[in-house]
Amino acid sequence: MAKVFNWQLNREMTYRFEEARPQRQAGAVFDTNKCIACQTCTMACKTTWTSGKGQEFMFWNNVETKPWGSYPMAWDVKILNTLGAQSWDGNTYTGKTIFESAEQGEYHVGYLPDDMDYAGPNRGEDELSSVMSEEKFYLKMPHDAWFFYLPRICNHCTYPACLQSCPRTSIYKRPEDGIVLLDQSRCRGYRECVRACPYKKVMYNHVTRVSEKCVLCYPAVEKGVQTRCMRTCIGKIRTFGFVSPPDKVREDNPVDFLVHVRKVALPLLPQLGLEPNIYYIPPIHVGSQAFLRMMFGPGAEQAVATYKNAMEGNDPELLGVLMLNVSTDRIIHKFNVSNGQVAGFGENGQELVRVPLKEPTIVRPAFDPTLAVYRYNTA
Numbered sequence: 001m002a003k004v005f006n007w008q009l010n011r012e013m014t015y016r017f018e019e020a021r022p023q024r025q026a027g028a029v030f031d032t033n034k035c036i037a038c039q040t041c042t043m044a045c046k047t048t049w050t051s052g053k054g055q056e057f058m059f060w061n062n063v064e065t066k067p068w069g070s071y072p073m074a075w076d077v078k079i080l081n082t083l084g085a086q087s088w089d090g091n092t093y094t095g096k097t098i099f100e101s102a103e104q105g106e107y108h109v110g111y112l113p114d115d116m117d118y119a120g121p122n123r124g125e126d127e128l129s130s131v132m133s134e135e136k137f138y139l140k141m142p143h144d145a146w147f148f149y150l151p152r153i154c155n156h157c158t159y160p161a162c163l164q165s166c167p168r169t170s171i172y173k174r175p176e177d178g179i180v181l182l183d184q185s186r187c188r189g190y191r192e193c194v195r196a197c198p199y200k201k202v203m204y205n206h207v208t209r210v211s212e213k214c215v216l217c218y219p220a221v222e223k224g225v226q227t228r229c230m231r232t233c234i235g236k237i238r239t240f241g242f243v244s245p246p247d248k249v250r251e252d253n254p255v256d257f258l259v260h261v262r263k264v265a266l267p268l269l270p271q272l273g274l275e276p277n278i279y280y281i282p283p284i285h286v287g288s289q290a291f292l293r294m295m296f297g298p299g300a301e302q303a304v305a306t307y308k309n310a311m312e313g314n315d316p317e318l319l320g321v322l323m324l325n326v327s328t329d330r331i332i333h334k335f336n337v338s339n340g341q342v343a344g345f346g347e348n349g350q351e352l353v354r355v356p357l358k359e360p361t362i363v364r365p366a367f368d369p370t371l372a373v374y375r376y377n378t379a
């Protein structure tokens with residue numbers, strides 16, 4: 001086993017292969033505060049990639065309701081229970097990753113879901129995390145009862161468990177953009193990757209008898225276009241682009257800005273050790289800070305405070321980056337906030353989009369002389 005540096009854990013850890021970071025790493029930020037669980041992303045992905053035989057149960061993009069929801073069933077509870085106690089000392093993880101918990105002769109801990117674990121995505125998920133008692137029948141913030149939506153895709157991890165598990169070396173990480181792909185012509189369906197991925201984002205096709213996973217719409221990304229799930233997001237929660245390691249941060253890169261500069265976007269279950277490259281802005285209304293720390297690591301509370309500060313109008317740059325979400329199909333590499341507007345630029349510096357930080361309010365006169373009609377302003 002090699003020693004590699006995982007910046008999300010702020011320490012070295014063991015992994016099967018030497019550290020080999022791609023030239024650049026595709027990644028994204030999802031703002032959980034804006035997701036409405038419309039599942040448009042889920043269906044955009046499904047109709048593009050998984051509408052064939054043997055793929056009926058597959059959702060490379062799914063949206064689940066936390067704390068209870070999960071697809072496949074209880075994926076997070078099972079892996080966290082297997083991992084045992086997890087602890088942080090400040091920003092340094094002092095517990096064990098899934099690689100360090102492995103028994104002699106194994107590369108990681110993991111489990112293979114049952115077929116029925118995939119049978120009920122979203123069934124009965126929108127349940128509150130507690131019962132409202134009589135004396136709590138009044139509104140206060142945060143609510144005592146809460147839930148939030150968590151969209152999930154493959155994290156195109158820096159240290160993918162799926163990749164290191166494959167006896168056929170069918171899974172590889174592209175050096176040009178860090179996208180993790182599975183070569184189906186090499187796969188023999190051993191399902192080691194399904195067992196290994198703690199996020200359960202590799203799925204087995206019982207008809208073709210090979211495994212499949214999210215390809216991060218690489219044909220689009222190669223053309224400078226965002227993935228299907230990002231472009232179609234109704235809630236405009238998604239910032240897509242490239243994320244740098246901490247020593248190569250570019251402050252004008254939207255994803256770097258959210259992850260490294262403002263530190264408002266955090267990895268999902270960083271303690272597992274994979275250095276996932278999809279980041280989340282934690283929900284601000286959740287009553288349990290301990291739950292957020294478990295899900296997103298020790299920076300969760302500060303991220304919530306930073307986000308609230310921006311929503312109160314005190315951080316135009318952060319607001320500006322978030323206003324760029326889903327404002328263009330193209331990948332934004334650079335942003336700039338000035339004169340009450342945010343502009344997004346492409347790889348070659350060309351302006352792709354310009355958005356006002358505050359939408360203007362236009363009040364029409366009640367009488368329209370052109371058509372000789374009266375109109376109501378409803379906004």
Ligand code: SF4
Nearest residue numbers: 154155157161162197
């Ligand atoms: S999320 Fe799972 S499938 Fe995706 S790269 Fe990481 S280990 Fe592999």
Ligand code: SF4
Nearest residue numbers: 035038039041233235
């Ligand atoms: S399309 Fe956007 S808002 Fe709708 S469920 Fe997906 S991530 Fe959430």
